Amino acid sequence: MTAAPAPADAHVLDPETARRRYVTVSALFWFPIGLYVPSLVLILGERGLALAAVAAVLSSQGLTVALLELPTGGLSDVLGRRAVLAAGGVLSFAGLLLLALGTVPWVLITGIVLMGASRALASGPAEAWYVDMAQAHSGPEAELRTGLSRGSSAMGASLAVATLLGGLLPWLFAGSGLAEATGGLILPLSLPGLLSAALVLCYLAYVLLRLPEPPRAPSTLRSVLGSVPGTIASGVRLATRERVVRKVVLTTAAVGAALGAIELLTPGRAAAITGASESGAVVYAGLATAGFASSSRGRPAPPRSSARLAGGSGRAVLVLVYLCLGAAGPNENDLLHHRVASSARATALSVQSLALQAVASLGGLVAGLLPLGPLPLLLTAAVVGAGALMWVRAVPDGPRPGHPDGADALAAPAASGEPGR
Template sequence: MTGPLDIRTARNRYVRVCVLFWLPLGLTIAPLILLFTERGMAMPAIAGFFAAHSLTAAVLELPTGGLSDVVGRRAVLAAAGLLNLTALTLLGLGTSGWLLGLGMALMGAGRALSSGPAEAWYVDTVHTHSGPGAELRIGLARGSSATSAALAAGTLLGGTLPWLLAFGPDLGARLSEATSGLVLPLSTPLLLGAAVEIAFVLYVLTALRESPRPRAALRQVLRGIPLTVVGGLRLGGRDALVRRVILSAGAAGSALAAIELLTPGRAAALTGASESGAVLFAALACAGFVCSGIGSHLAPLTARLAGSGERAVMVSLGASASGLLLLAATTASTGVGSMVVAVIGYGLVYFGLGAAGPSENDILHRRVASSGRATALSVQSLALQLTGALTGLIISVLPSGPLPWLLGAAVLLAGALLWIHRSAQPSPPAPTATPQPHAVTSSASTAASDPHQQHVDQ
């Protein structure tokens, strides 16, 4: 180590890590389900694959967050990249159900490992260079915008690359024949993503410098993880602002579950065919990521105009809830005017969530010490995933129409209302002095009344 990185360098490296990590996952959004179908998988099997992903991510979310706080951010991020590299290779080339299920489970493990370390590294680096009072929101906003841009670009590329190969001069047939059916046109975005994962791992290992952590035996490391996890869970009970951030993440998960589960069917019904509906959904997903990125970019301005980060979260989540209400109001109509209103509502959902995220995480990082930062982010991500899964189960039994959309809007509006009451005391910065090993501390006492990522988990 030659000294701490300056803020600009740390910010740029954090943005590059966000792009390199999320671009491969964006490449899978459009072709993945179609690839499973092409491999002969029935819908129950496909649902099982996604369940394997979600359950693996949920089970490992907190332990892997604790692992990052114990052994370091760089090692855990590199491990996440290697897991995603293996997963994308299996998904791109696998032809049997157990291989595809294993690939989805490994991708879930990589998702859990990646939840928090990059952002925790950025905040740690900025605090080391400029102290606990350093500005965080701009860097967090740029990282969130970069994530949205990478997902948008990946979605477009992942949707168009198989189409170009399939409709080119026998390119898809030649590719499949040359690889004995292992590589299909729909496989190419996943294999391209695997190549990007190699670049991600190399960049993480060479660019993310961090202070060496005390050497410890494997037994000590494993013993420290549960203590860190327990501390992360207790943090939400001790600190009202952290509790609001976690609950807001759950509300965002509910909204995302509604929009991601309901939009594909609505797009297919609008176009009259599942294939054209998939293309429309890919275009909408890309537009949603762009809106999320714009919202994240404008998060610092939103906080200034609103008067505080807390008010900015309330306004942003309220705007997102209004987008779901617009989608609910247009379910019964297929006219051009209703379509325009629905598209506006769709973009507003993502714009609001994107604008809320940096302010929420800025609040979180000022309440949590470095020793528990990744764990706190994992708790936030876990709330988003579990609430989203529960909302998805409820939506699956609700009748079609506005009611499922209204459920997501109601939960998100409740998340916005949490921020009406302000804390009794301003939040002091989280301490940067080295705390006791594996401890998670809060920098302020609980206030009178009682969070999103992105994670949003696409």
């Protein structure tokens, strides 16, 4: 007589459900960001900040992310994905309100810092949650590219639609007397930030209600905080010693250099061409939307066809980087996740995000100091090209030989603070 199968863990979702919820939470997270992107640099200028001051304020966000990336990644691996995502949503809500309504530099800087803390908290836990679910259901060899690609496509599509809307809102309300009616508190450029804050509440509710997690072993605050430094150290070791992960991190840093320069210089250039901040926001939104839409269309290719035709995820990164930067992402992260244990997955993603944010901040500062013109963009183009060249030599797909789940490549320390293997 055949034994009945063990009941499934109620906290483990089937792959399709996990993919669907990961896609949804990715869209809900990035839509508010896309809404305020076109107006951020412009509203800082409207509040009286010069371009160099705007660059400094924006760099404070990158600095905040750089300082908090690894601690928050370690916290997610020790405390849980959902709690950290929810905390990021709360900080994002507060930061967006301050950016939309702030009229003095210290309030705007506080808003930027809160947004940086939110980005640090949310940079890896959602993706780590999806990979955890996939591997809990199907084992270490679970197919990840499809879910990672769909999540990236949702991010690109969400950013594209939201950025267009965020650029149109100030233009639609230009000349409406909104600033005069509110004593200068609410400008037309404030509206995308206010709408973003409202949508963050929807994101927060979805995280709390739709992302289940298996119960974690009870732990004290002291044991949680004691585990984080060891997890951080493991992440740094992996990023510097494991060849493939090192390539992923350096490529991400190269992309960050480009983003930092583009996001600083393009809005002001668009406003100068059109003659007004509101119409400049529309132009910048159109350009950004085209970029996000192209990235979103390129991302579905990696899961099957591109990786197979290119000879695996490693070679596909090189091939697809010429199509669009976003297309390389799912292949890079597929390589990353097969070399990282679940107990430290968010930390590894935080190392990757740290490289992006830190170099983006540096790129923005350098671009703000250079003369206006083609030089800043030419320099960042050279950096991106160097990042692509690192993938000329193919790397193997899947876990490292002899390490079926990649666990010893990066394993979390025990709750007592003992170092990982």
